Amino acid sequence: MMQLEQFYCRNYRIGPSESDFRSMYRPSAMLEHMQLAADGDLNAMGISTSEMLEQGLGWMLLATDLSILHPARLDEEVSLFTWSKGSKGVLWLRDFILTNHEGDRIAEARTSWALIDLQKRKPLRPSAMPVEVKAYPEHSLGDIPEKIILPEGRQTRETDRFTARYSSTDSNGHMNNARYADLCCDNLTPVELAAGIRRLQISYYREVHMFEQVIIERTDAADGIIWFRGMAADERGTVFEAKLQLNGAA
Incomplete structure (x- = not known):
């Protein structure tokens, strides 16, 4: 069984601006906390978001696959765990697990990212990352998120x-x-x-x-x-x- 304690954790309470008209946790707010958790993980490894910007580096999110297992609600205390699974080519892979205060999983996500040169807007090789990013490739929620393409014949x-x-x-x-x-x-x-x-x-x-x-x-x-x-x-x-x-x- 995966031991979540080894990964970076962001603890917080779901606020009113993060909840919808039913007082349920909005998916966009969940994605925003995922970004904050990823930034926090990298900061703990030695580089902050502002330091990356100063060096002309940034992250480009390429794909997200979010599964909501049990809806979370306003004022609920949650813990968001995240870890890097390493890189494949120019892709960086990162997973997330959201739990409630009892430790039950309420959401999971798989993401793929590219490290980019902000001036040239081009992807960089993983070797361009200024710090070593500790990876846990043995702990994975699944494959690289699939590329979403509207099926032929589906009318929009x-x-x-x-x-x-x-x-x-x-x-x-x-x-x-x-x-x-x-x-x-x-x-x-x-x-x-x-x-x-x-x-x-x-x-x-x-x-x-x-x-x-x-x-x-x-x-x-x-x-x-x-x-x-x-x-x-x-x-x-x-x-x-x-x-x-x-x-x-x-």
Whole structure:
């Protein structure tokens, strides 16, 4: 059995701004805490986010696969564990486990990242990382998150046009990765929101900078599965694609 105590841990209480209209933990807030936990893990190894920025380095999230086992609620005390599984080529792999105060797992996630040169916006080899990142490849929640691609024949319809503004961007100068979960949830129906989310998979294809517009498209729900696509309004291609599975889906 995996001993979580050996991994970096972020303990916190779910606050009002991290909860939805049902007082349930929002997926985007969970993704944001995952980023904070990853930054905290690296900081414990010897390099902070600000120091990486000073050296012209940054992280680009490529894919997320989040499974919600048991919904968490407002004011619930939780612990978020994370660890690096090492790298494959230019990909860095990192897993997460969220537990409640009793130690029961309530969510799991697998992610893939690239270390990038912020000036050239190009991926770097793992050897460019200034500090040694301790890895636990023997402890894995699964394979590299799959690339989400809308299946052929699935029809989408435009449901929203979103403009990235001040509140959506972060220190990397583009829309924060956690906000993509909001783009999906904001385009669910009341019935779908009431069902709740079991799994959310996102593939990130290009950055969205402040004042850029994204056209959101989605499919109808089929067997509890909904596919999303974000397209750049200036015709520069696909921004992201996502697959969302509702509770009760087969």
